[in-house]
Amino acid sequence: MLVLLPPSEGKAASGRGAPLKPESLSLPGLADAREAVLAELVELCAADEDKAREVLGLSEGLRGEVAKNLELRTAGARPAGEIYTGVLYDALDLASLDPAAKRRAARSLLVFSGLWGAVAVTDRIPSYRCSMGVRLPGLGALGAYWRTPMASVLPEAAGRGLVLDLRSAAYAAAWKPKGEVAARTATVRVLHAPTRKVVSHFNKATKGRIVRSLLTDGAAPRDPAGLVEALRDLGYVVEAQAPGRAGTPWALDVLVDEVH
Structure with a gap:
């Protein structure tokens, strides 16, 4: 199983260890x-700095993020699972997984990124x-790049x-599974069951x-x-929509009663 995740907009501080290698x-094929x-x-x-803030879509209050990017080659590095924070990663809570689950995470989770493409x-x-x-300015839109x-x-x-x-639309644009890979791909929406609406934080x-x-x-x-069966065994309420034509992903809706 390969799980595709979006990154988080907010990130933890760089570590004090060795810099990026x-x-x-x-995925060494992404190196160049x-x-x-x-x-x-x-x-x-x-x-x-002002042009960089404009390109990166940063407010005046986030001016320090430009300085952070200046140090990308020399700043200390940490596992991506510690760098990415936010709602999804708080709920995933990689640090508290047991050793076997951590090994599964290392093998199966890929986080998409505008800078790195995708990382484990x-x-x-x-x-x-x-x-x-x-x-x-030079490379153009990163989703297309x-x-x-x-x-x-x-x-x-x-x-x-x-x-x-499980990627958001912006990150899904960077790679769309095709052919037989798409046929064994499942996307997931999380819906508030009473309203049948997606709520971002809840999602x-x-x-x-x-x-x-x-x-x-x-x-x-x-x-x-098999994923539908596994999720139902884990207590999730899942509605599955098999693809209408060959070579397209399955669409799963997970219904949850409480927004929290």
């Missing part, structure tokens, strides 16, 4: 694309600011098992709990139908 990151984004981002932030939760990275919605390198790397990473796609927290439940239980569904 790009060659150590997972990562270096191109990293180089342009650092150059942009060094050349003109064990990859050591510095804190940064660069969303997938950014349009860099990442499509070509992702298309050659992600199908191999997906292997032959289930792909559970993220429930997705974090879903991933935690699967990791803790040791569930290993191999296809979307």
